[in-house]
Amino acid sequence: MKINDLEPLKTYLADESRYDHVPYRRCGKSGLLLPAISLGLWHNFGHNSDFNNARIILREAFDLGITHFDLANNYGPPYGSAEETFGRIMNKDFESYRDELIISTKAGWDMWPGPYGNFGSKKYLVASLDQSLKRMGLEYVDIFYHHRPDPDTPLEETMGALDQIVRQGKALYIGISQYSAEDTLKASQILKKMGTPCLIHQPRYNMLDRWVENGLLEAVEQEGIGTIAFSPLGQGVLTDKYLNGIPEDSRIAKDGRYLKKETISDTLLLKVNALNKIAKGRNQSLAQMAIAWLLKDPRITSVLLGVSKASQLKENVSAVENIKFSDEEIKAIETILN
Template sequence: MDYERVNSLPELHRPYTAAADRYEHFGYRRVGNSGLLLPPLSLGLWWNFGDNRPFDAQREVLRHAFDSGINHFDLANNYGPPAGSAEENFGRMMRKDFKGYRNELVISSKAGYDMWPGPFGSFGSRKYLISSAEASLQKLGVNYVDIFYSHRFDPKTPLEETIGALDTLVRQGKALYAGISSYSAERTAQAAQIARDLGTPLVIHQPSYNILNPWVEHGLLDTLRDEQMGAIAFTPLAQGLLTDKYLNTTEVQRQGGRRSLEAHLTEENLTKVRRLNEVAQSRGQSLAQMSIAWLLRDGAATSVLIGASSTAQLDENLGALQNLEFSSEELAQIAEIAQGDAGIDWWKASAIG
């Protein structure tokens, strides 16, 4: 090897060796009663890892995440934009940097939302789920994913068929564990029983969950405990509302991009956000850090899915792990501030079933 030439390359283009201390930053959490362990923070590749961002920018964040102990990367067939590009880009990352670390990584994917035209390009049919899983493996360049999810409940396909498809993927060795996302408590219990009867238990549920949208605390978390399943929360920061980005907002501003927050930037919600920020400051945390810590408190989420467009943003979120303890007074204050419907329920509707 020409070491002089290699050392002259920009750091991102040098051969990657993961940080030796990557597993010394925090403990890993058991998912339900399974043998699967997840970091308290997992990296979701929903938006910042499609073709909308330079690959080197993605690569920097992914390397930093793994060096920091985040070994779980969460994808879906439709992540991008455009749909599918996040899996393709992560496949490039596997070839360039992560190939030698495959046994350390937890890679997850899902199928359930619109992906291709025709009657078999969405929801939960056996044909769609298995076809999508095959396509995801090809894009990712791996032989299996660690977790494969039914991304949403399909009201027109028998639940036995949807869960049976997950069972098939596990038995074929194309997924090590099976999970569901955005299922109601009732549907979760039904799905878990079907899976148990098939011999491939569901180990994890991925719901939308944050301080302003705690719907899972009204039944779903109890069901997950009963079924001995883990929970991994997405939208922990309510699409940015639970950050300092809107603390000084005084009027509704249209937000371009993946999903508009215009309807949620009401004075009532902004007042809640400002009051929550005061609680966070009293704890020595940013609003985002407290919001993540709140999800990781005892009895809530096993792991929290964060998004990050930069290493600085990733480090900000990792800072939440420095204080995960809440007093009863703080929890009561947060509950009092957040009570009522903030309207942050974009995915709850798909969980009603």
């Protein structure tokens, strides 16, 4: 890891006005409130990232009232390293603020070799969370997710593992990610019978990827489940970064694992530029409008953002200042997207 311990940061004291910046929304029908903006540690917290920059991002987030930090067992690189980085920062800066934080992690994707380090068996989920807690130096997480559906493991086993984890005190709440509407309803019913309701669903959702509108949002509303949208900016497409093509220093130019160059088509660029014009008319950046567009729906509890520098957080948090859209704006956006 690129650790700048030669230039240690000053002792952290949280901003006293930290709860004045973002609204908090009730997560489904639970007692839990989440900030409208949450921070994801998918990128920029691995061993290949700058440790002090990671600390500065987390400090800035909390100072802005972002109380929810979202991780997963395989975030890095390498796998596990984002949790290790977070654990170090937690120990240095946030130990006294633990009861003001919502810390979540997940398991469901490949994590270690062999048949027990992937998908949704009880063996994998319980072992993975034990490892995550050790890496982060925590006694429990606030939310533990099954990270993706497993087509081969019975849903009763996966949900039973989540129920067991809560009953053991290793997580306060449980959630699911990327489940279809049908499987969400099934999972929710199984968990209700066990007495551990599903708190939250984490789907990929943005202006360019709207699969959740085909039944999932209705399902979570019916079941009283909260929703937190990841990839709200489409891996950077819904920002001003690609308005004129692909810059050399962009993530897509350096790392094509999650967003490929061929996806930035002329047709897509025309759509993004048209959306940008509407954003300007709202006195927002394209990123701010994309976030606001998600938050206009009360079924969206929180929007999960990842950033590479603290200044991006300040800009993006400003999106909450205007989440209302006129009928004309909605119509214009739909015309562009359809």
